[in-house]
Amino acid sequence: MSTLPVGSRIASPRCSRPIDPRVKILYLLWVFLIVGVVAHPFLQCLIFLVTVAVVYASRLSLWDLLKAGRFGMFMAGASWLLWIIFLRRQGQVLFALGRWHFTEPGVYNGLSVAVRIAAILLAFLVVFKTTSNRQIMTGLYRLRVSVPFAMVVGITLRLIPQLQAEHAIIQEAQRARAVDFDREGPLARLRKQLSCIIPLALRALKITSDLSLAMEARAFDPYARRTFSPSLEFATTDIVLLTVMGITLALSVVARVMGYGGLPEPWIAKSVR
Amino acid sequence: MSSLIQIRGLTYSYRRQEERPALQGVDLDIEPGEVVAIAGRAGSGKSTLCYALNGLVPQSFGGRIEGEVRVCGLDTRFTPVPELARHVGIVLQSAESQLVGLSVEEDVAFGLENVGLPREEVNARVFSALRTVNLDELADRSPWNLSGGQKQRLAIAAAIALQPEILVLDNPTAELDPVGKHEIIATIARLSSEHGLTIVIVDQELEEVLPHASRLILMDHGRIVREGKPAEVIDQAQELVQLGLKVPDVAHLAWQLRDRGRWSGPLPLSIDDAVQGLQPLANLPLPTVAPVERCGQYGETLIELENVSFAYPDGTAVLDNISLTIRRGEFLTLMGPNGAGKTTLAKHLNGLLLPTSGKVLVHGVDTRSSSVAKLAQTVGYVFQNPDHQIFSRTTAEELAFGPRNLGWPKQKITDAVSLALTRIAGQDRGHDDPFFMGLAERKLVAIASVLIMAPEVLVLDEPATGADHEAAMRIMHHLSDLHGSGLTVVIVTHDVSIAANYADRIVGLRSGRIVLDGTPRETFQRSEELRSCLLTPPPVAGVAQKLGEDFSSLYRIDEMVRIFSRA
DSSP states (O other), X not given: OOOOOTTOOOSOOSSSSOOOHHHHHHHHHHHHHHHHHOOOHHHHHHHHHHHHHHHHHTTOOHHHHHHHTHHHHHHHHHHHHHHHHHTTXXXXXXXXXXXXXXXXXXXXXXXXXXXXXXXXXXXXHHHHHHSOHHHHHHHHHHTTOOHHHHHHHHHHHHHHHHHHHHHHHHHHHHHTTTOOTTSSOXXXXXXXXXXXXXXXXXXXXXXXXHHHHHHHHTTOOTTSOOOOSSOOOOOHHHHHHHHHHHHHHHHHHHHHHTTOSSOOGGGSOGGGO | OOOSEEEEEEEEEOTTOTTSOSEEEEEEEEOXXXXXEEEOXXXXXXXXXXXXXXXXXXXXXXXXXXXXXXXXXXXXXXSOHHXXXXXXXXXXXXXXXXOOSSSHHHHHHHHHHXXXXXXXXXXXXHXXXXXXXXXXXXXXXXXXXXXXXXXXXXXXXXXXXXXXXXXXXXXXXXXXOHHHHHHXXXXXHHHHHHHOOEEEEEOSOHHHHGGGOSEEEEEETTEEEEEEXXXXXXXXXXXXXXXXXXXXXXXXXXXXXXXTTOOOSSOOSSHHHHHHHHHXXXXXXXXXXXXXXXXXXXXXXXXXXXXXXXXXXXSOEEEEEEEEEEETTOEEEEEOSTTSSHHHHHHHTTTSSOOSEEEEEEXXXXXXXXXXXXXXXXXXXXXXXGGGTOOOSSHHHHHHXXXXXXXXXXXXXXXXXXXXXXXXXXXXGGGSOGGGSOXXXXXXXXXXXXXXXXXXXXXXXXXXXXXXXXXXXXXXXXXXXXXHTTOEEEEEOSOHHHHHHHOSEEEEEETTEEEEEEOHHHHHHOHHHXXXXXXXXXXXXXXXXXXXXXXXXXXXXXXXXXHHHTO
């Protein structure tokens, strides 16, 4: 998430008609729910592969997205590793590296968490990169979300790339004062980040305050009736996609209720049993 | 006929600043179709007055208000801001902070959607407004990819799309390059002459605005201290100086000559008026006065760029085969339009960016083989906005940050902080919170926090941009003193007048290439190359060149005054 350049949205996905923003928002919700409902890591990997397929269908570069979301991907990898470390003495040992044991609960629980994070992140990035703020706001509004909430989401998304650009400048400004962010231990590095966090927080305040002023000066009133453009209408593709998502989610819930799709017994960690 | 804007006894204080009113007893009437320019030093109340016109003051800012502001007959204290926005469009100083949409079209449509217009009308008005500011062909572009001038024109389009009777512009050109400034002024002139819009414009630089203004208002300490026709107000040049304002260069030249009995009549506002006034003097036999060159003897090479090219990871090429040598003792300015590669080049000087091909040598050491932290001891870099840098609770802490990173001993840091404080503010200011300082002081703290590491070269990105004239002069005099004491200074600037008055070398860039390199005197005579860098010579050079061959090499007010005083 740290290198999304300002104004980096992709204008048109592969299909001849752009996907309705409501479908994209519901896709994000679908990924979020289905990776929560399904607990089996292999099924979650399958869902992750679906999100990868959506990346390709959207004409985006997977590598660029992974780079853009590298912090999230790092968190996913780190979670996996932590599960392996904490559950190294539980269950069947899959393999060992020296004194380190990779057990079934450690590897599979970690994989489950990592894939959840990666799938949600990838889905978020795809939607964010292929949908303008205006479409997101209109989509949320047409999904009966309140205007203030839709506007808050739209404005937050608009601010993310600007704050990333600000962070990059601030980091350069501190490097010019001999701060080496890549040296010394984690605590020292964290302390060095303070020199970025404080100016960034203050800049964020200034930017949001200026933006709210500019919005107000352009007749923005969160509680007044407003026009949401563009007008939205579902096409056949949208309906097909919504149907597929609806059916798969419903099936997953039913399957889980019936006892399928969860973690196999030997893989469940004792602490969460 | 009643005035479009009527202000009576307006006194206003921001929240928690009741003891320091931002506006005091302001009375003002503005008629339909007027173009009113407002000038004053930072904190004089100009922006507050702008916000009072569309109800942001007091409705959004809170605070205490007395008196009355009526716009199109509406009392701005009680009419909701969204309603007032249909009558008063406002454009703020920072173009980027106003961008709401992620496409040009979306941005203009935002206000129209807010007032609930039907979609068809939104579309029609968006394209009409974009046509007015000549941006209709960029409707699908991301506003973040526009130039500074284009972004500000977009903000104007977003304001006029609501079809207001009044357009208020708060310092719209402060952050723009000369091309951007020219675009905005031309747009404003067109909106006034073709669309009859009433315009209120706050601007630090009066030179370009005044030819289009019907009235000039000067403010100080929240009060209107003078108003009248621009020529009449400018004629009181001494008052402008006392108010911390910049006297337009041509008027300044004539004012200096008037003091010496060599100019009669009102002070000119344009180059042509100045030429007309000086022509009789220029025709007299004048003593030959050799122009004084600022450039002196320079020392050894400190930084050398050899065939440097640079492209960002996405493939955008910014620098193209640049070779440049910077010697000890130089005062060099990097100039050129937005996107020419000035800042990118400057960031190569201390290793913040590394060349894609070619090499940068600092004291003969390739920047690739050194760290930025190490290079910071030789080449200091000060960013444009001090707020990107300052984070400590006291000035002394802020100054000590760099030396601590370099691992200096405690006593050495204390001594260095003490010396730096003496230079910029005084020993007793060490405990001051830099966040509560004015822009000029924050910039000086930012400069000092880099200088404390004792670099041999100081690189500054737009040191005076965004500051008012008084603050800009304070910063530039400080840099001039530092240069006088032996520091090598490199500044990135759009301001030709800064280059003319302080630099002894100008390097002009265009599309990542160096197209100009020479002393200001040489540079300002190479009009072809200057134009290719989208730069214009300072107004005084324009006057000199129009006076004839004998004067064409002159570009500074002081040398013109010296020569014509002897006529």
